Amino acid sequence: MKKVILYINQFFGQIGGEEAADHEPVLAEGPVGPGLALQPQLKDAQITHTVICGDDYMNEHTRQAMETIEGFLKDLEFDLLIAGPAFFAGRYGTNCGRICQFVQQRFHVPAITCMYRENPGVEMFRKDVYILEGGNSAAKMRKDLPKLARFANKLLAGDPILWAEEEGYFSRGVRAEVVLDRSRTADQRAFDMLMKKLKGEPYQTESPIEIPQKVPIAPPVKDPSKATYLFVSTGGVVPMGNPDHITTGTADHYGVYDLTGQDTLKAGEWESVHGGYDHAYANADPLTHIPLDAFRKLEQEGKIGGLYPKIFCTVGNLNSETNAVNMAREILKELQDQNISAIVLGSA
Amino acid sequence: MRLNIGNFPVHKILFGQETKWEDGVLTVNRQEAIAALNADGKLKNVDLQVAYPGESVRILPVHEIVEPRAALGGRPTFPGYTGPLCPAGEGTLHALKGMSVMAVGKYGGWMEGILDMSGPMAERTHYADLINLCFVAENVDPEENSGQVQHKNLNFRLAAHRLAEYLAQAVRDQKPRVWEQYELTDVHQLHLPRVALVIQLSSFYDKMDGFDDLLYGIDVRLMIPSLLHPNEVLDGAVCGSALITAGQRFYTYDYQNFPILKKLYQEHGKTIDFAGVIISDIGQTTPRKIRSAIRVAKIAQTIGCDGAIYASHGDGNLDVDFFKTIGELEKVGIKTVGMGNEAPGRDGTSPIKSMLDPVADAMVAAGNGNQVIELPPMERIIGDLDSVMRDKYPGCWQEDEVYGPSLRPDGSIIMDAHSIVGHDGASGWSHMTMKSF
Numbered sequence: 001m002k003k004v005i006l007y008i009n010q011f012f013g014q015i016g017g018e019e020a021a022d023h024e025p026v027l028a029e030g031p032v033g034p035g036l037a038l039q040p041q042l043k044d045a046q047i048t049h050t051v052i053c054g055d056d057y058m059n060e061h062t063r064q065a066m067e068t069i070e071g072f073l074k075d076l077e078f079d080l081l082i083a084g085p086a087f088f089a090g091r092y093g094t095n096c097g098r099i100c101q102f103v104q105q106r107f108h109v110p111a112i113t114c115m116y117r118e119n120p121g122v123e124m125f126r127k128d129v130y131i132l133e134g135g136n137s138a139a140k141m142r143k144d145l146p147k148l149a150r151f152a153n154k155l156l157a158g159d160p161i162l163w164a165e166e167e168g169y170f171s172r173g174v175r176a177e178v179v180l181d182r183s184r185t186a187d188q189r190a191f192d193m194l195m196k197k198l199k200g201e202p203y204q205t206e207s208p209i210e211i212p213q214k215v216p217i218a219p220p221v222k223d224p225s226k227a228t229y230l231f232v233s234t235g236g237v238v239p240m241g242n243p244d245h246i247t248t249g250t251a252d253h254y255g256v257y258d259l260t261g262q263d264t265l266k267a268g269e270w271e272s273v274h275g276g277y278d279h280a281y282a283n284a285d286p287l288t289h290i291p292l293d294a295f296r297k298l299e300q301e302g303k304i305g306g307l308y309p310k311i312f313c314t315v316g317n318l319n320s321e322t323n324a325v326n327m328a329r330e331i332l333k334e335l336q337d338q339n340i341s342a343i344v345l346g347s348a
Numbered sequence: 349m350r351l352n353i354g355n356f357p358v359h360k361i362l363f364g365q366e367t368k369w370e371d372g373v374l375t376v377n378r379q380e381a382i383a384a385l386n387a388d389g390k391l392k393n394v395d396l397q398v399a400y401p402g403e404s405v406r407i408l409p410v411h412e413i414v415e416p417r418a419a420l421g422g423r424p425t426f427p428g429y430t431g432p433l434c435p436a437g438e439g440t441l442h443a444l445k446g447m448s449v450m451a452v453g454k455y456g457g458w459m460e461g462i463l464d465m466s467g468p469m470a471e472r473t474h475y476a477d478l479i480n481l482c483f484v485a486e487n488v489d490p491e492e493n494s495g496q497v498q499h500k501n502l503n504f505r506l507a508a509h510r511l512a513e514y515l516a517q518a519v520r521d522q523k524p525r526v527w528e529q530y531e532l533t534d535v536h537q538l539h540l541p542r543v544a545l546v547i548q549l550s551s552f553y554d555k556m557d558g559f560d561d562l563l564y565g566i567d568v569r570l571m572i573p574s575l576l577h578p579n580e581v582l583d584g585a586v587c588g589s590a591l592i593t594a595g596q597r598f599y600t601y602d603y604q605n606f607p608i609l610k611k612l613y614q615e616h617g618k619t620i621d622f623a624g625v626i627i628s629d630i631g632q633t634t635p636r637k638i639r640s641a642i643r644v645a646k647i648a649q650t651i652g653c654d655g656a657i658y659a660s661h662g663d664g665n666l667d668v669d670f671f672k673t674i675g676e677l678e679k680v681g682i683k684t685v686g687m688g689n690e691a692p693g694r695d696g697t698s699p700i701k702s703m704l705d706p707v708a709d710a711m712v713a714a715g716n717g718n719q720v721i722e723l724p725p726m727e728r729i730i731g732d733l734d735s736v737m738r739d740k741y742p743g744c745w746q747e748d749e750v751y752g753p754s755l756r757p758d759g760s761i762i763m764d765a766h767s768i769v770g771h772d773g774a775s776g777w778s779h780m781t782m783k784s785f
Contacts, residue, residue, distance in 0.1 A: 161785070162783075163783030163785050164784045164785060165784070166783075171784035171785065172784075172785060173697050173784070174692075174695070174697055174784065175690055175692040175696045175700055175716065175783070175784060176696050176719070176782070176785050177715060177716040177719045177765075177780050177781075177782060178780065178781050178782065178783045179471060179472070179779065179780050180779045180780065180781055182779050184779050184781075185773075185776055185777060185779050186607075186608070186687055186712050186773060186774065186775075186776045186777065186778040187608040187610075187611040187776025187777075188611065188776075189712045189781075190611075190685050190687050190712045190776070191608070191611050191612070191615065193685045193710050193712060194543065194655050194657055194683070194684075194685040194710070195620075197655070197683045197685065198543075198654060198655050198683055205708075205709055205710050206712050206782060207686075207700055207701075207708075207711035207712075207713045207782060208784075209700075209705065209706045209708060209709075210699075210704070211706070212699050212704070245747075247742075247744075248458040248740045248742060249458065249593065249664075249743075249766065250718065250742065250743070250764065250766065273740070275458035275459070275593075275742060276552070276664055277554075277632075278552070278553045278554045278555050278556060279498070280554070280555045280556060281555075318593075318663060318664045318691060318717070318742070318766070320691065320692065320693025320694070320698035320718065321693065321697075321698035321699055322693040322695050322697055322698045323693060323694075
């Protein structure tokens with residue numbers, strides 16, 4: 001028999017309404033409130049305890065609330081935490097997400113919740129927590145509980161969790177490959193989609209386009225003649241022999257090369273390992289990718305304070321934002337306290 | 349213009365005295381076959397090996413894949429490539445079906461691929477469903493193998509086409525079991541929507557011939573989009589490149605059998621009026637990308653299209669060509685569906701393509717270029733397993749904090765889908781899609 005902990009607020013925990021919203025967490029044995037209707041829907045699992053906490057208390061005294069709840073849970077054995085459902089209640093939804101995230105991190109036990117799509121808890125926690133799509137008011141309790149129960153039963157049984165649409169949770173922002181029935185080949189799907197589009201019937205793209213947030217452009221350097229510039233390149237030009245084994249595509253690390261005392265780069269000493277373009281120009285003249293001569297000239301003319309002696313090189317070919325952001329963070333970590341004013345980013 | 353393809357199924361490949369086909373059994377005379385593929389003596393240590401579906405076999409690095417075919421009537425099977433340049437798309441071909449000729453080398457490289465005939469990879473590529481007759485070889489000239497990230501593999505590619513042409517001579521004078529016929533009959537009186545297929549060819553290089561797709565044997569790197577008769581594509585006018593990662597590349601076998609092209613033919617006169625194939629490119633500069641997008645839309649408009657399907661050749665900078673072209677097509681009122689892959693990074697959380705434009709509101713996701721896959725050791729290796737760590741495959745790594753090295757001491761591999769031969773199947777083979785989790 002698996003063990004489940006339920007988390008609910010003061011209202012569903014039958015402590016009180018808004019006037020009891022600052023109620024500290026309490027631990028009750030067995031299911032309470034919605035747990036009573038949920039219990040019979042769980043397969044080979046028992047709600048052993050219910051944590052009840054006031055919405056305001058959790059919201060305003062988060063750390064104390066978590067400490068108290070941690071104290072409740074640390075001596076209990078449990079396989080899953082279910083929070084809510086929270087419907088369109090903003091504080092409650094946020095708290096459900098928060099407790100789920102905390103329990104997963106602290107106890108390495110899965111935690112799930114359920115709320116309405118416009119509940120602010122969705123955007124705050126969907127990336128970390130399975131949040132099932134629920135109704136917008138408590139009148140939908142009878143519909144939401146079976147969703148929670150079905151998903152809880154799957155998790156407890158160790159069944160594979162399918163994609164968001166199929167399971168009814170809000171996507172955690174992860175795209176992954178799914179193998180379909182052999183008859184559903186891409187040619188059939190493309191043709192069917194085109195026919196619907198031509199007839200003006202509704203169709204559903206398989207690759208929804210979500211435009212990522214734009215990175216704001218940095219303000220200009222106030223006094224370039226006093227500024228130290230760092231050169232970073234995704235163009236894939238590295239010292240001959242590729243000493244850092246940077247891959248030709250989907251690179252996840254970079255090489256650092258010290259150019260102290262050098263004024264130019266010679267063909268034959270540098271090479272491109274980038275898989276995505278014609279190497280003829282880069283190999284014949286590495287300065288096309290790493291404009292060291294131009295930097296030196298600007299230094300001599302006093303137009304820039306100086307070029308940071310080390311350059312950072314990787315391959316941008318077929319790379320993901322995740323890899324790019326990770327590399328950028330590592331570079332920034334290496335350069336802490338180096339007083340860099342601006343970065344010149346070269347590409348392929 | 350009518351193309352007849354007479355099919356001869358192959359269920360078994362044996363080696364023997366005489367190259368012949370009988371009741372589904374292809375017998376191959378080794379010496380003759382090797383002499384045919386290595387006609388100019390540029391390859392050495394050539395060996396032939398057969399890999400069957402379901403076998404515990406790993407093939408790597410795969411350079412090119414071709415379906416064996418013989419063009420009747422005295423013309424070469426691949427005009428301008430294995431013989432003189434002459435029109436393709438009309439006449440009769442005899443084809444050995446259910447098999448391929450696979451060129452396998454010793455040295456990996458940026459574009460190279462790996463194929464397992466069983467295990468988790470086999471479910472993800474149509475090439476694991478074929479009996480693959482592999483020739484393994486090395487270049488005589490060591491310069492051809494070494495020192496470069498990108499290899500032209502010219503000798504291997506030509507040899508694969510020559511071997512394909514040679515093998516099919518065995519059925520030249522026999523009666524096909526099954527016929528396929530392709531003709532764009534005039535159906536304009538039926539007033540069906542006119543639909544074009546846009547195929548993005550590999551045209552990555554700016555200065556140098558020898559890497560990209562071939563059109564009538566000529567490198568397409570400076571090509572401007574053109575209108576082809578669909579039969580030309582099926583009949584060897586377009587041959588594969590040495591670029592584009594193995595997971596995304598259209599090999600010659602794919603052009604010969606392009607599933608979405610055949611699907612549009614099947615529907616011609618029933619639900620659509622198939623207008624033709626527009627071949628497009630991967631522009632190496634922004635103006636060339638934009639010019640190609642405009643050219644594709646103008647051609648489609650000129651031939652009176654209502655709809656189009658755009659088969660993309662992968663991800664990366666060619667996403668720009670993909671979105672720009674779909675944008676131009678939609679701008680002139682041609683309803684378009686895009687076929688391609690997604691590449692959201694190994695953890696699946698990055699944007700799905702290098703460029704994004706909501707104008708592409710109808711896309712078929714044929715696979716995940718970054719899908720990480722764990723592959724068990726295989727009993728037999730065709731090619732060189734050491735190439736995984738020594739050379740530069742696109743989806744393999746020497747060391748990774750999370751996954752460790754791609755090749756493990758027991759012969760198992762962890763890598764991503766860029767290295768899986770035929771993985772994305774964006775020409776229509778793929779029975780995979782992408783979902784949000």
